[in-house]
Amino acid sequence: MSSTTTTVAAPKPDERLRLAPRPRERKFSRGRTLRYVLLLVFLLFVLTPVYVLLVTSFKGAGDATADSAWALPSTWTLENWSAAWEALAPAIGRTFLMVIPAAIISSVLGSMNGFVLSRWRFPYANLVFTLILFGMFIPYQAVVIPLAQLLTVTLQVPSGIPSLIILHVVYGIPITTLIFRNYYESVPGELIEAARVDGAGMLRTFASVILPISVPGFVVVLIWQFTSAWNDFLFAVFFASSQNGPVTLALNNFANGALLQNYGQSMAGALLASAPTLVVYIVLGKYFIGGMMSGSVKG
Amino acid sequence: MSVADRTTPGTAGATAPAGTAPRPRRHRNRRYVAPLLLISPSLVIVAVFVYGLIAVNIRTSLTDANSAATVTGQEPTSFVGLANYVALLQDPDFQHSLANMAIYTVVFLVGALAVGFVWAWLLDKPIKGEGIFRSVYLFPMAVSFVASGVVWRWLLNSNTGDSASGLNALFEMVGLGFLQNSWWSNPTWGIAAIALPAVWQLAGYVMALFLAGFRGVPEELREAGRMDGASEWKLYRYVVFPQLSPVLLSALIIIGHMSLKVFDLILSIADSANYSTKIPAVDVLQYKSSFEYANAAAVGTILLLLVALLIIPYLVRTARAEKDR
Numbered sequence: 001m002s003s004t005t006t007t008v009a010a011p012k013p014d015e016r017l018r019l020a021p022r023p024r025e026r027k028f029s030r031g032r033t034l035r036y037v038l039l040l041v042f043l044l045f046v047l048t049p050v051y052v053l054l055v056t057s058f059k060g061a062g063d064a065t066a067d068s069a070w071a072l073p074s075t076w077t078l079e080n081w082s083a084a085w086e087a088l089a090p091a092i093g094r095t096f097l098m099v100i101p102a103a104i105i106s107s108v109l110g111s112m113n114g115f116v117l118s119r120w121r122f123p124y125a126n127l128v129f130t131l132i133l134f135g136m137f138i139p140y141q142a143v144v145i146p147l148a149q150l151l152t153v154t155l156q157v158p159s160g161i162p163s164l165i166i167l168h169v170v171y172g173i174p175i176t177t178l179i180f181r182n183y184y185e186s187v188p189g190e191l192i193e194a195a196r197v198d199g200a201g202m203l204r205t206f207a208s209v210i211l212p213i214s215v216p217g218f219v220v221v222l223i224w225q226f227t228s229a230w231n232d233f234l235f236a237v238f239f240a241s242s243q244n245g246p247v248t249l250a251l252n253n254f255a256n257g258a259l260l261q262n263y264g265q266s267m268a269g270a271l272l273a274s275a276p277t278l279v280v281y282i283v284l285g286k287y288f289i290g291g292m293m294s295g296s297v298k299g
Numbered sequence: 300m301s302v303a304d305r306t307t308p309g310t311a312g313a314t315a316p317a318g319t320a321p322r323p324r325r326h327r328n329r330r331y332v333a334p335l336l337l338i339s340p341s342l343v344i345v346a347v348f349v350y351g352l353i354a355v356n357i358r359t360s361l362t363d364a365n366s367a368a369t370v371t372g373q374e375p376t377s378f379v380g381l382a383n384y385v386a387l388l389q390d391p392d393f394q395h396s397l398a399n400m401a402i403y404t405v406v407f408l409v410g411a412l413a414v415g416f417v418w419a420w421l422l423d424k425p426i427k428g429e430g431i432f433r434s435v436y437l438f439p440m441a442v443s444f445v446a447s448g449v450v451w452r453w454l455l456n457s458n459t460g461d462s463a464s465g466l467n468a469l470f471e472m473v474g475l476g477f478l479q480n481s482w483w484s485n486p487t488w489g490i491a492a493i494a495l496p497a498v499w500q501l502a503g504y505v506m507a508l509f510l511a512g513f514r515g516v517p518e519e520l521r522e523a524g525r526m527d528g529a530s531e532w533k534l535y536r537y538v539v540f541p542q543l544s545p546v547l548l549s550a551l552i553i554i555g556h557m558s559l560k561v562f563d564l565i566l567s568i569a570d571s572a573n574y575s576t577k578i579p580a581v582d583v584l585q586y587k588s589s590f591e592y593a594n595a596a597a598v599g600t601i602l603l604l605l606v607a608l609l610i611i612p613y614l615v616r617t618a619r620a621e622k623d624r
């Protein structure tokens with residue numbers, strides 16, 4: 001098949017987006033100028049909400065009129081930020097406590113599964129893999145009623161962070177398995193063979209040969225899981241309250257719960273709640289894209 | 300690719316005498332122990348939490364557990380067959396949800412695919428600053444729908460005139476006041492307004508898919524087209540674009556199935572009880588809070604069916620392609 005069907009190679013996540021060497025274009029062409037203009041217009045479109053968020057978050061109460069809606073603040077103030085921080089800080093702390101264990105556990109499970117599924121062709125291996133993958137796409141609304149029964153009543157897991165850690169681990173298994181399986185497919189077979197000749201069994205091979213070379217795979221998966229668990233709202237709505245839940249739930253309550261909308265505070269809160277994932281995106285963006293591309297199963 | 304495990308003798312096989320006789324069963328079984336040990340926790344979890352719960356959910360949807368008393372077990376439930384499904388599909392409120400879901404899907408799908416495709420096309424040929432454009436176009440993916448919902452709630456505020464904010468205020472400011480509208484508060488088309496932030500958030504993802512597709516077109520193909528004297532437009536139209544159809548299909552399926560599941564954006568921009576933005580994925584929450592568990596389960600199952608119709612053929616196709624590799 002065509003080269004677009006290569007599986008995602010996790011070691012260089014953005015490899016498929018790399019520039020191919022192309023013949024150079026003439027320096028000043030009308031086509032190129034048009035492209036730049038269009039690209040800049042789209043850039044403005046994408047950044048407009050960011051402008052609104054930043055500007056509004058520094059506005060005082062006096063700036064709330066229609067005329068000044070898009071203007072810079074008449075006086076800059078940090079009041080909104082301190083109010084938002086006060087309201088959201090505990091939830092931000094809880095979200096870290098939820099996201100870190102969830103990301104680590106689901107990555108470890110994913111790496112075990114990915115290794116087995118990439119190296120061990122047991123009967124119906126493809127079917128098993130496909131059945132695991134399907135779990136990634138299901139609407140969680142289709143399981144939420146019995147899930148609440150199972151977690152809260154049968155297993156007695158406390159609502160809030162403990163429930164959510166379990167849910168992010170459980171429903172993270174498909175994507176982490178997928179990313180690791182694709183990653184291990186790219187590991188040369190000779191490496192495994194060498195370990196086998198040395199008398200290492202599968203478990204030993206996994207622990208002493210595979211895990212040490214899995215660091216790039218783990219980076220991709222951890223970042224992906226961190227971001228998606230941080231941004232989750234659906235599970236939070238069903239399995240937590242704004243008192244014991246993650247920051248998305250607290251933010252929604254903070255921004256929309258009040259009778260009179262205070263946009264300055266809500267927008268400062270939205271920026272605070274997004275800061276960790278944005279930092280990850282800015283610092284480790286290419287790994288984030290690697291995880292995102294695997295979500296498509298195959299490009 | 301990795302058939303090493305099956306075709307070469309493993310540690311257990313190495314001690315067996317050479318020959319064609321089948322290996323003793325005991326040894327074969329031992330080779331299954333280690334991999335099973337690694338994978339079985341996840342298999343059990345997925346079997347219970349995905350397939351087990353789907354089965355229980357379907358069973359609930361076939362009962363009359365639609366009141367607080369039945370849900371808490373104080374009163375027995377009985378089997379009612381497909382009655383809940385029939386009632387739902389005849390209920391004008393649920394029909395409104397389905398219509399909203401259809402409108403949202405069309406606007407989101409067309410918007411995200413068109414914008415993402417144009418971005419990828421603009422970035423296909425080398426251009427200075429490509430990395431910056433790409434990173435900015437993609438960044439909304441890293442933000443939660445709840446956080447972006449805060450700003451889009453302001454942008455899509457339905458107030459006009461002196462109390463306007465967001466886009467309505469912007470239209471007023473630049474003299475396009477006639478463009479002011481009620482956005483998501485409109486009962487028929489309001490849901491389409493919710494697709495705007497969704498396009499904003501996911502067009503970058505579609506761009507990344509298409510960009511990978513563009514870069515995957517072999518340079519020799521383009522070169523051959525140029526040798527034949529094809530213009531730049533014809534090169535795209537007849538050589539490059541046809542190569543992108545697998546990417547288009549992937550994007551259609553992924554964005555399409557996401558649009559059926561939209562939930563966060565609606566709750567953060569509108570409200571779970573808001574009529575004009577009502578969709579099945581939110582109805583589940585409403586039914587659950589009013590103890591209509593059977594209805595909630597039935598709506599969940601309908602959603603699952605729709606998603607499965609899109610995803611299963613896609614997964615099967617992918618598995619086949621892998622096998623052929």
